[in-house]
Structure formats: C-alpha cells, structure tokens
Amino acid sequence: MAYKVTSSERLRPSGAEYETKALLYLMNFRNDSNDIYFFVVDFFNDLTGMDKMGTRLWDMQSKGAKTSSPKAIGKELVTLFKNFRSEIDFSCFLLFMGGVSNTVRINNSLNIFDISNIKPDAISKIKEGLLEESNEKTYIDYDSITDEEINAFLEKVQFIIDDKKPSDYVKSIVKIHPRIIPNEETLNAIFNEIRDQQSSKKNIGVVENITIETSFEALDYYHHLTSSEIKLLVLGRIINRNPFDKGVPLSFLSTLNRAPVEKRKIVLEDCQIALSRALFNKNRADDFWSLFENVYSTISSNPNDDINLIIRKLNPELVQRSIDFDVISLKYFISIVKDGVQ
Known part of the structure; x- marks a missing residue:
C-alpha cells in the first residue's frame, strides 16, 4: 500500500x-x-x-x-x-x-x-x-x-x-x-x-x-x-487563561500549602492530570461542560467566596457524575476558573 x-x-x-x-x-x-x-x-x-x-x-x-x-x-x-x-x-x-x-x-x-x-x-x-x-x-x-x-x-x-x-x-x-x-x-x-x-x-x-x-x-x-x-483553546478563552499554564492558581495556594512540602509537586501534577482527563474524555464531555457551567455560574454569583465555600454550593449530582475529579483536583479546577474570571 x-x-x-x-x-x-x-x-x-x-x-x-x-x-x-x-x-x-x-x-x-x-x-x-x-x-x-x-x-x-x-x-x-x-x-x-x-x-x-x-x-x-x-x-x-x-x-x-x-x-x-x-x-x-x-x-x-x-x-x-x-x-x-x-x-x-x-x-x-x-x-x-x-x-x-x-x-x-x-x-x-x-x-x-x-x-x-x-x-x-x-x-x-x-x-x-x-x-x-x-x-x-x-x-x-x-x-x-x-x-x-x-x-x-x-x-x-x-x-x-x-x-x-x-x-x-x-x-x-x-x-x-x-x-x-x-x-x-x-x-x-x-x-x-x-x-x-x-x-x-x-x-x-x-x-x-x-x-x-x-x-x-x-x-x-x-x-x-x-x-x-x-x-x-475554547476553555482557555472562556476563563481568560490556559488552564495548564505553569504555576499554582492563587486560589489554590492555601490548599496546596497544607500538604507536606515534599508532596506538593505530586499533588499539583495529580490535579493537572485529573483536569486533563476530565476535559478530554469524549465519553463524558457533557458531564465536564455541565460541571464547568455550574462552577462558572456559582463563582460569578459568589465572587467573594473561597474555593471551599464554592465547592459546597455546587450541584452535588453534577459533582458525583464528574468521575475524573476527586475533591482536591476539583478544588484545583475551581481555583483556575475563579482566578480566570475575576
């Protein structure tokens, strides 16, 4: 051939x-x-x-x-x-x-x-x-x-x-x-x-x-x-930043700093991997964009809330369906959106 x-x-x-x-x-x-x-x-x-x-x-x-x-x-x-x-x-x-x-x-x-x-x-x-x-x-x-x-x-x-x-x-x-x-x-x-x-x-x-x-x-x-x-590209435009840029989102710093120093790099990498899986999982695309919409609108309605308050206000059903995230990586994702839209 x-x-x-x-x-x-x-x-x-x-x-x-x-x-x-x-x-x-x-x-x-x-x-x-x-x-x-x-x-x-x-x-x-x-x-x-x-x-x-x-x-x-x-x-x-x-x-x-x-x-x-x-x-x-x-x-x-x-x-x-x-x-x-x-x-x-x-x-x-x-x-x-x-x-x-x-x-x-x-x-x-x-x-x-x-x-x-x-x-x-x-x-x-x-x-x-x-x-x-x-x-x-x-x-x-x-x-x-x-x-x-x-x-x-x-x-x-x-x-x-x-x-x-x-x-x-x-x-x-x-x-x-x-x-x-x-x-x-x-x-x-x-x-x-x-x-x-x-x-x-x-x-x-x-x-x-x-x-x-x-x-x-x-x-x-x-x-x-x-x-x-x-x-x-589309997600980055909506939140005004590349979600995979190097560095730690400011809103996530307090969470990351609670981890032992020797664990912080691993925690950050795990969060980035989870976000990558969630964004690029074609079989669960609707779940990702539904969660993103919920995160985005919750942050917009509660601009002064920290990420722990935001996560408590999310739709629990959408959170449960977003199987690529655990609670730490979800906080990381919320931080990226929060820092981008504010």
Missing part, C-alpha cells in the same frame, strides 16, 4: 474560513463526531478526520462558492475521487460547500444529502465536470476511469451545505450550556484562532510528493490539530 501526496494547498490561503467551518462540522455535527480525534490539514485533502489510531479516515473537500453549478460540483469532487481510487481506505467522502444552484437538489430544504437528492440532469453534469477535471490532473490515470467506478464513488459522497455563522460552529462545542457561551465577539475571535492554527499547519514542512505506506504515517508530519487542542 502506498499513497503519494499531490496538489497540497499550502500556498493558497483563500477558503480558510470554509476549511475551519468544515473542521468544526466534523468535530461537532455528525453522529460519529466523537470518533474523530485528529484533523489532518492539507495532506490527503483540504481536511481529513482521523480516529485516535489513525486508521479510520473522513476525507473532506471544502469550497466556498455560494451557487455552485452541477458541473462545478463535479470539478470540486476531483481530490475526493483521487482518494477514492487510492490504496488508502477512506471511510467516507464529504464535500462541504457554501451553496449550490437551484438546479442541483430535488429537495432544497436538505443541507446534508447524498446522490439520491440530486436531480438526474444534475448528476450527468456532475459526472461531466468530474471527468473534465480528472483529465486535467496528472495525479489521476484518466484512461482507466470507468462509469461503474464513478457511480460507485458518487454513491459514497455526502454533500454538506454550510448554513451557519462562524460563531454557531464554536457554540456547538458547548452547545447545551448557554450560560457559559461567550458573546458573539469572543466566539468569532475563537473561530479566527482555530482558523489561524489550522492555516499554520500548511507551513509545517513541504509534504508535496511525500509517499506514505499507512494512513497514520501522515501524523508524523504534524499537519494536524486534535479535538483536545480545540477544546482547550
């Missing part, structure tokens, strides 16, 4: 907003979003999701045009088609678009659809555009393409039409906890930070013409972000 990187877009910054929307769609809006951990930028395609072991792949191409014609859609599918034909096994193929012309869909109310929602005339034009673009690309053996292969490919493609603002994509990370969602300006700033980090991955070394034998080898080139990094 071999895969050669071709036609990377490291020199083309246009479309960065749609690439970030596509990333956050993968991260938050699919039934299988929790299975995606790595977001590989400009390697296999504009964006490719990977599971934690780097063996399951969600391949995505993003285009910002608002009224793509069927033929234009066909041309936009060419890199997905290249990967469909490759020796690497991609689980699904996704085309993320700014919009389509009214000649494309059967049911115009569906913004996520497959080939079954595309008009027969439009399908013919999509195939025509795909064939024309394939003939232009040196990385596709045009002469070996068959109608059966194109039909099999199109059956696997999912089409997604963007219908949200940048802020809506960021809100989705903490979607069930409206009291901790920042204002529109901060949400847009977070989106821009994610966009800039995503764009910066295109400048980490030249990957054009690199050949890999397995999909997870792509991670060796660090053209990726992780869901953990993005969650950490």
